[in-house]
Each structure stands twice: as C-alpha cells, then as structure tokens.
Amino acid sequence: MRKRLVFDFRFDPLEKKMSNNNVITFSDVLDAKEKISPYVHECPVVTSSTLDKMVGRKVFFKAESFQKTGSFKARGALNAVLSLVSKSPEVHGVVTHSSGNHGQALAWASNMVGLDCTVVVTKNTPKSKCEAIKAYGADLVFCEPTYADRIKTCNKISEERSIPYISSSDDYDIMAGQGTIAVEFLSQVPDLDAVIVPVSVGGMAAGIATAAKGIKPAIKVFMVEVEGKMSEECLRAGERLWPNPPRFLDSIADGIRVQQLGELTWPIILKLVEKEVFSVKDADIVKAMKFVFERMKLVIEPTSAAGVAAVMSQRMASMDPGLKNVGVILCGGNVDINHLPWY
Template sequence: MTAEKLQVAFTDILKAHQRISPYIHKTPVFKNSKINDLVHRELYFKAENLQKTGSFKARGALNAVLQLKEKQTNLKGVVTHSSGNHGQATAWAARTTGLQCSIVVPSYSPAVKMEAIKEYGAELVECGPLPTDRNAACEKIAAEKKYEMIPPFDHYHVIAGQGTIAVEFLEAVPNLDAILVPISGGGMIAGIAVAAKHIKPNIKVYAVEPEGKILEKSLRAEEMLWPNPPQYLNTIADGIRLQQTGHLTWPFLLQLVEKEVFTVNNEEIIKAMKFVFQRMKLVIEAASGAAVAAAMSDQLQKLDKKIQHIGVILCGGNVDIDKLPWF
C-alpha cells in the first residue's frame, strides 16, 4: 500500500506555534516521584489542563481562526460542534479575534463546559445525542449566518495547532522516548506525531483509548473498521467518547502512530484521576485520566525497557466538580 502524502508538515506546525504563541500559555511539565517509583520509569506530564480554556483545544482552534482571519477580510463568524472543550476553545478564539461565534453541543455536555462557552460570548445551541445531530445543526447555522465551520479535529489547521504541544514538550524534555496521547477524533495525536517524529524520528507515539474504540484492530488492519454512522462509547471520559477517528486524521495515525494502543476502562480512569488530584494537586478531567491510567497500567510495564522517559499528555481540566465520576 502506497502511503498517502500527509497534508500537515513540521513547517506548518512551527508557523502555527509562532502564530498562536502570543495568546496561549506555554504549559508546564510536571514530574512525580511516587508514580515514577510505581512504574519504574520516568514520567513527564505536559499540563494542558492549565492551558487557556482549560484544554489543549485552544491551540488548534486559535490557529484555525487566525488563518481564516488572514485569508478572509470580511469573515463574520465561526461555528463548530463539540462535547465542550473545542467549543470553549473556539468561543475563546473568536472573542480574542473579534468574531461572532455559535457553538453546537449535545444536551449531555457537562454544565461547566456549557457555562464557559456562554461566558466567552458565544451563542450556545443544544442538539440531539448523535454525531449526525451535531453536523446537521452546524451546517444549518453556517448556511443561515454565513459563518465558517471549524471542525473539532478533522481540519489541517487544527491538527497543526495541536502539534505545537510536541514542539514545547520536546524542547522541555529532549530525551523523551515515547508520548502517551488520549485520542478521540485524532487531531491532537496527529499533530503531536508529525512534530515529535520530525524532531526525534525514533520516538514512539502511543494512542490511549477508552474501551470499545477498537483503534488497534483498525490500525493493524490498515482499515477504518468502525460502524457508520459514528457511535459514542460508554465512557466517563466525555472528551474522548467518539468511537471513530476523523477521515483527515486517519492517514497520520496509520503512518506515524504505534499500532499498539493502550485501552483503559472507567475504573482505571477514576483511579488515575484520584491519584493526580491527591498526589500531584492538579485538576484533570477523565480524558486526561485515561492517559495517566495508561501510564500506570500493566501494559506499560511490558514495553521495551529502553523506553524509560515517557511523556503523558494531560489534555484538559474541565471537570464538573459537582459531578466527579467517583461520586
């Protein structure tokens, strides 16, 4: 099979980093001796839970909005759909650049995320529970208001923006051997993989999924094996509950991400979240907990012993403190 030419290059990610750096946080990297003692490796946590809007999504959304502004002088506004984090990020990016904005969210989205979207000044539009409901609502708003659509992951400017995480991470920790990345549609891991593999070709990028995603089976078959239309998974990690990856992100996963995938369940996610809350004093959401759960798993212990320095992406911290998953 001939590899498809990837549409995001390292130069695109460097340009994105230069474009968004004046507006975003350069998030810190944390270590924890307790977890290192448990796993007998060195773990490094990239704290995107401390990013603007509380998640990594600010990077991709802002990069996409700024590029739209550069190309369209008469741009009225933007619209997107999201379970919460990309919605907040797009609302913030629109406010930062002086644009109008509408965000479509499913009715089950955490209240904390929906309130934040409204506080950023965006119009909040609730839709039905299915992925197709989101798309239909977005298309209707885009047509009526003449807004540009910014998808949450399946967009090359979004992918490039998310890749800036790896630029910062490897600048802070050049000796990383691997990075664990939670995956939903695949925008973050696609961007991280492009940047990380360019900076350090031998680095391994592993996807972390909730139970039921069957990503490893798809990667090994080199075929998208998910049902169509896309389904949602039964997981507490609302930020990564989409079963299917994006069509634009898929070639990046196929070419740059390890075929071995870390799969975690709700119980493991809760255990990992509690550890980070109690021992690292950081607030993380369940999607971040999935990456920590992978780092604490037996599967990690079976990796090659040469993989000693492992990066973990704490992708977001937008948790509803009145509805913590262990209550």
C-alpha cells in the same frame, strides 16, 4: 459585530504547505507556533516520584490543563481562526460542535479576532462546560445526545448563517496548532522516548506525531482510547473498520467518546503513530484521576486521566524497558467539581 484585533504575523512560509499538499508537515507546526505563542501559555511539565516508582519509568506530564480555556484545544482553535481571517477577511463568524473543550477554545479564539461564534452541544454536556462556552462569548445551541445529530445541527447552522464550520480535530490548521504541544514538550524534556496521547477524532495525536517525529524521528507516539473505539484493530488492518454512522461510546471521558478517527487525521495517524493502542475502562480512569488529585495536587478531567491510566496499566508494564522517559499529555482540566465521577 465585535471589534477585530490586529495581529502581526512575522513568520516566513516554509516548504510543503498544507494548503497545497493536503497534509500537515513539521513546517506547518512551526508556523503555527510562531503565530499562537504570544497568546497561549507554555504549559509546565510536572512529575511524580511516587508514580515513577510504581511504573518503573520516568514519567513527565505536560500540563495542558493550565492552558488558556483549560485545555490544549486553545492552540488549534487560535491557529485555525488566525488562518481563517488571514485568508478570508470578510468572514463574520464560525460554527462548531463540541463536547465542551473545543467549544470553549473556539469561543475564546473567535473573541480574540472579532468573530461571532456558535457552538452546538448535546443536551447532556456538563453544565460547567456549557457555562464556560457562553462566558467566552459564544452562542450555544443544544441538540440530541448523538454524534450524528451534533453534525446535522452544526451543518444546518453553517448553511443558514453562511458561516464556516471549524472541526474540533479533522482540520489541518487545528492539527498544526495541537502539534505545538510536542515542540514545547521536547524542548522541556529532550530525552523523551515516547509520548502518550488521549485520542478522539485524532487532531492532537496527528499534530503531536507530526511534530515529535520531525524533531526526533525515533520517538514513539502512542494513543490511549476508551473501550470500544477499535483504533488498534483498524491500525493493524490498515483500514477504517468502524461501523457507520459515527457514534459516541459510553464513557465518563466525554472528550474522547467519538468512536471514529477523522478522515483527515486517519492517514497521518496510520503512518506515524504506533499500532499498539492503550484501551482504558472507566474504573481505570477514576483510579488515575484520584491519584492525580490526591498525590499530584492537580485538577484534571477524565480525558486527561485516560493518559495517566495508560501509563499505570499492565500493558505499559510489559512494554520495551528501553522506553525509560515517557511523556503524557494532561490535555484538560475542565471537570465539573460538583459531579466528580467517583461520586
């Protein structure tokens, strides 16, 4: 078993704790920020005058591609494991399933606090992400390339090894950690009118919406999805319309292929996130990814490019011109440079 580091938590419990109310609050996000800030990066905000002219708005990119482990996932993962070891000091390990970024983040966070970590990935997960997960010290377990098999394998390991499962998104500690992105972003760019967030199960969207609305109630939070996710249809109906069992969508944006929003993230998103959802095609993602590589000189993965594609879309062009300052989350940079999606 790894040697466990000792962390000094100097933060005061605030009102409406999620453990008592089964919700995430702005106070939870502030607590998470105080816990994780010494160990994660405050990622920069970057701009492109070329893109601003193209879209007729000021666009600000929060570059979480520079975050520890190469994605925003480090925030939620660290908050989750710190919360876990403070509540259950006897725990010896954790397990999760992941498309790659959460697996890397949880492996890194677990190593920070001396926990063993097992990550279940599908057999078609990019090699670069698998190698990174192992490099951060986790055990890797492969399963068939379906969402249902990923869950089944993860649950089996959790039971056999008596270790808790930490979701990539559908977990209040994870959401609170991801919400710290918005706290930083709005301190860097206070005049943001809207934020665009790529969405899979919805942990980042729920956390950012909670924090952003806590700071600036009038701000709008929009989600961007890959085609077939049905988020706008579900949000406008006010109910979960997705078919079961949960499945992966066919997209190069492997980080947002899960069709359904989470059971815990869904009510938060339904309450706080705009009903208009940007839906992007692979061709849009490739175009946006190329733009960022060539013109902004940043390495981003297809999931990040989904947010760029949204701001470049016709739907954004037709939106309220009052949304002058738009933020976009570049959520990760873990792309396999030997297999770029335009080759």
